[in-house]
Amino acid sequence: MMQKNEKKLVKIKYNHDNKEYIILNKCPHCNLDIHPTVENKYQFENKNFKLHILSLTCPSCRKDYFAVNDFREYVHGVDKYLFTIPEHSFHDESLIQNTSKKFQNLYTQSVNAELLGHEDIAFFGYIKSLEVLVKDIAIIEHPDSEDTVLFSSLIQCLEKFHSTNIHLFSKKLLEVLKNDYLHYQKGPEFYTYSELVKDCIDYFLLYLELLQKTFSLNERRSKEKEA
Numbered sequence: 477m478m479q480k481n482e483k484k485l486v487k488i489k490y491n492h493d494n495k496e497y498i499i500l501n502k503c504p505h506c507n508l509d510i511h512p513t514v515e516n517k518y519q520f521e522n523k524n525f526k527l528h529i530l531s532l533t534c535p536s537c538r539k540d541y542f543a544v545n546d547f548r549e550y551v552h553g554v555d556k557y558l559f560t561i562p563e564h565s566f567h568d569e570s571l572i573q574n575t576s577k578k579f580q581n582l583y584t585q586s587v588n589a590e591l592l593g594h595e596d597i598a599f600f601g602y603i604k605s606l607e608v609l610v611k612d613i614a615i616i617e618h619p620d621s622e623d624t625v626l627f628s629s630l631i632q633c634l635e636k637f638h639s640t641n642i643h644l645f646s647k648k649l650l651e652v653l654k655n656d657y658l659h660y661q662k663g664p665e666f667y668t669y670s671e672l673v674k675d676c677i678d679y680f681l682l683y684l685e686l687l688q689k690t691f692s693l694n695e696r697r698s699k700e701k702e703a
């Protein structure tokens with residue numbers, strides 16, 4: 477399975493004013509890997525909470541955003557990260573054109589759920605996103621089978637329409653896609669499965685991108701022939 481770690485959104489340490497904050501490694505506006513500059517900082521505190529907020533500026537697109545951290549004494553490391561305003565959204569231009577709105581919507585919701593620590597919801601979101609993506613691709617490649625594609629399960633669709641790709645998948649990933657929630661929860665490694673599903677989504681996004689390029693290449697070729 478292809479690894480594209482450099483594309484991954486991760487929480488990173490950011491030092492400012494002798495304090496360690498946790499922020500995301502990418503700008504929520506333009507999605508570029510950045511080292512933002514601090515525009516301002518704010519602190520809010522009551523008997524129960526202690527919030528530190530950085531107002532950051534992206535050096536690339538020059539837009540501002542907020543990163544909110546939990547500074548209560550017993551909160552450490554990446555757990556300090558609460559959220560970013562605005563939320564992270566789907567950015568890759570070519571993929572925005574190529575993927576369906578339904579996929580983009582589900583996928584960004586899943587990413588944001590994961591960032592907020594809602595890992596179970598994120599896990600199901602990623603599996604459903606993968607299902608939408610796999611079906612979108614199957615319909616592009618087999619337009620006559622649209623009904624069959626829509627009424628099959630994710631695993632049926634993979635077996636029937638992506639039989640060459642499925643050989644590339646790990647046994648573990650197939651097991652994860654085949655089983656149900658209660659099965660996954662049996663082991664402590666539950667959360668590592670999300671990574672397998674995310675890698676699989678990355679694989680199909682790349683596959684779709686190449687597929688679209690082949691299509692436009694073919695269109696160009698047939699136009700050239702006509703001319």
Ligand SMILES: [Zn+2]
Binds near residue numbers: 503504506535538539
């Ligand atoms: Zn930016």
